[in-house]
Amino acid sequence: MGYKSFDEYASQYDSWFIENSNVLESEVKLVASCLKDAGEVLSIGCGSGLFEKILADDYGIIVRKGIEPSAAMAEIAIKRGMVVTIATGEEADYGVGCYDTILFNGCPCYMQDLALALRKAYAALREGGRVVVIDVPKESPYGLIYNLALSVGTWDHPLLEGCVPQMPYPIELVKQANWRTTAEKIGVIEEAGFSNLSFSQTLTTSPHYSHLVVEDPCEGYDKGSYVAITAYKCSAHN
Numbered sequence: 001m002g003y004k005s006f007d008e009y010a011s012q013y014d015s016w017f018i019e020n021s022n023v024l025e026s027e028v029k030l031v032a033s034c035l036k037d038a039g040e041v042l043s044i045g046c047g048s049g050l051f052e053k054i055l056a057d058d059y060g061i062i063v064r065k066g067i068e069p070s071a072a073m074a075e076i077a078i079k080r081g082m083v084v085t086i087a088t089g090e091e092a093d094y095g096v097g098c099y100d101t102i103l104f105n106g107c108p109c110y111m112q113d114l115a116l117a118l119r120k121a122y123a124a125l126r127e128g129g130r131v132v133v134i135d136v137p138k139e140s141p142y143g144l145i146y147n148l149a150l151s152v153g154t155w156d157h158p159l160l161e162g163c164v165p166q167m168p169y170p171i172e173l174v175k176q177a178n179w180r181t182t183a184e185k186i187g188v189i190e191e192a193g194f195s196n197l198s199f200s201q202t203l204t205t206s207p208h209y210s211h212l213v214v215e216d217p218c219e220g221y222d223k224g225s226y227v228a229i230t231a232y233k234c235s236a237h238n
Contacts (some may be wrong), residue, residue, distance in 0.1 A: 010072040012170055014048050020167055022214045023203065027051075027226050030202040030217040031105055032059045034132045034228050039100025042066070042124065044089045044117065045107025049077030056081075063103065067092045089117040094124035101130050108135040108185065109177040118192035125233045131194055134228040138179040142207050142225035146174050166211040182221045185229060194231035201227045 017024045032055055035041065043052060046066030055061040066084045068074040074084040085092055090113045094102070102121040108114050121131050136142045145163065149155050153175075155168045186197065200217045201224025203210050210225070221227045 010048060010070065010076060013073070013173070014050055014076070016167060016170065017050055020165075020211055022211050023165075024050075024054075026202045026210070026213075026215040026217075027106075028054050028058070029215070030200060030226060030228055031055065031103070031132075031134060032061060033200060033217045034134070034230050035059075035061050035063075035101065035103070038130075040098070041101045041103055042094065042099045043082075043103045043105065044092075044121070045069075045104065045110065046077050046082060046084060047073045047106070049080040049082045049084075051105055052077070052082060053080045067094075089120075092120075094120045096123050097126050098124050099129060100126055101132060104131070104133045104135070106135055108133060109179045112178075114180070114185070115188045115191060118188055118194070122193045122233055127233060129233050130230055131189070131233075132228060132230050133185055133189060134226065135185070136179055136225055137221065137227050138181045138184075140203075140223075140225040140227070142203065143179045145207050146177070146179065150174055150177075163208055165207045182227060182229070189229060189231050193233065195234050196232045198230050199227065200230075 028051060031051055041063045043063050043066040046052060046068050052063040055063060064083055066077055066082050067087055067089060068077060068084050069088040071086050074086050077084050089111055102125060111117055149160060149171060152159060155164050155171055199221040200219055201221050202215045202217045203225035204215060204223045
């Protein structure tokens with residue numbers, strides 16, 4: 001897939017999150033909860049660095065390095081203080097034994113070969129390091145409504161009337177995505193060698209109402225539309 005849409009809609013991407021401030025804060029809270037004592041972090045698909053900027057400003061969590069395929073998005077992240085390699089998560093060189101935590105926040109659905117990226121992440125982590133994979137599950141309320149919008153090609157359709165989020169994600173970016181089920185992601189994470197998986201979630205209300213409240217993350221993956229899977233590199237898998 002190409003990343004031209006993200007070059008064209010880089011500013012719109014940030015604007016969408018900022019205008020959906022409660023959704024953004026709920027998601028940031030989930031990410032922050034997974035990055036306690038994270039050590040040195042690499043952010044795959046860091047986008048504009050918006051999440052990383054908020055993590056630094058509001059939570060004291062510093063994520064200095066990122067990988068991002070969209071040059072326009074990377075440019076914004078660099079202006080926000082990140083060191084960004086412009087490449088896809090599949091093509092980039094992560095290094096070997098360089099990081100304590102590798103974060104995939106919202107990017108797995110834009111990856112053709114998530115398994116390859118996770119194998120690279122495993123090699124790039126120090127012993128005992130963690131990978132944090134966060135995305136919209138295909139089976140979640142947001143995943144289902146995104147796929148419905150994708151199937152009809154627009155948010156402006158009778159089947160979606162009265163159901164869509166207050167400010168829907170730009171349809172041009174929805175068309176680039178391929179959401180995976182939580183079970184699929186668990187499979188590729190374990191196949192890459194990770195173990196000790198744990199789960200947390202947010203956006204547990206209907207997409208039509210999720211802009212009304214800021215949610216604290218909770219354990220599990222059975223009701224959230226934004227789900228984090230944390231897994232570890234353990235010596236038993238070397």
